[in-house]
Amino acid sequence: xxxxxxxxxxxxxxxxxxxxxxxxxxxxxxxxxxxxxxxxxxxxxxxxxxxxxxxxxxxxxxxxxxxxxxxxxxxxxxxxxxxxxxxxxxxxxxxxxxxxxxxxxxxxxxxx
Amino acid sequence: xxxxxxxxxxxxxxxxxxxxxxxxxxxxxxxxxxxxxxxxxxxxxxxxxxxxxxxxxxxxxxxxxxxxxxxxxxxxxxxxxxxxxxxxxxxxxxxxxxxxxxxxxxxxxxx
Numbered sequence: 702x703x704x705x706x707x708x709x710x711x712x713x714x715x716x717x718x719x720x721x722x723x724x725x726x727x728x729x730x731x732x733x734x735x736x737x738x739x740x741x742x743x744x745x746x747x748x749x750x751x752x753x754x755x756x757x758x759x760x761x762x763x764x765x766x767x768x769x770x771x772x773x774x775x776x777x778x779x780x781x782x783x784x785x786x787x788x789x790x791x792x793x794x795x796x797x798x799x800x801x802x803x804x805x806x807x808x809x810x811x812x813x
Numbered sequence: 814x815x816x817x818x819x820x821x822x823x824x825x826x827x828x829x830x831x832x833x834x835x836x837x838x839x840x841x842x843x844x845x846x847x848x849x850x851x852x853x854x855x856x857x858x859x860x861x862x863x864x865x866x867x868x869x870x871x872x873x874x875x876x877x878x879x880x881x882x883x884x885x886x887x888x889x890x891x892x893x894x895x896x897x898x899x900x901x902x903x904x905x906x907x908x909x910x911x912x913x914x915x916x917x918x919x920x921x922x923x924x
Binding site: 791801802805 | 845847849855856857870872901903911912913915917918
């Protein structure tokens, strides 16, 4: 079982719609959860982080965490063509020696 | 503010040649440092991570090695490159429990 799993996509949504990206993780001791966006040929950039169960909103983005189900998601409202990219879920355990593990990413395509 | 420098941006190396990629972080102390590799169209594969000087954890057995000679310096090396070493190499830093920040990456092509 992979440590962090994502559907590779592509996920295609029309402009203005809500895009829903999902991620599951295997380590119940995971403490920190991150969503990164990566454009082709570029390095990942942080969109959201979430540490506690529930929802966290930032502009058009909402991260949702359910530790009991080991599930984290990212919702993008009013999707724009500029949101077309690969979205990476990352998980980090607690403690100073914990590593940051990424999923393989979901490719999002926002169509006109 | 913190910044991370990674160089070179692109590199073309023949099979069997050595490799040295360097990453430095400014504006913070005692960061956790990471080397990732991303093959074309694939996800990020964690290669090495370090929580302090001289402390290296290896995630994938291969012909690469890493060193951390100074607190904010992380080096990825190879004595002899293979074709399969081609990819996009990313250095990242993080503090405990916080988000990771990435360098601009090095695109390595082994020919």
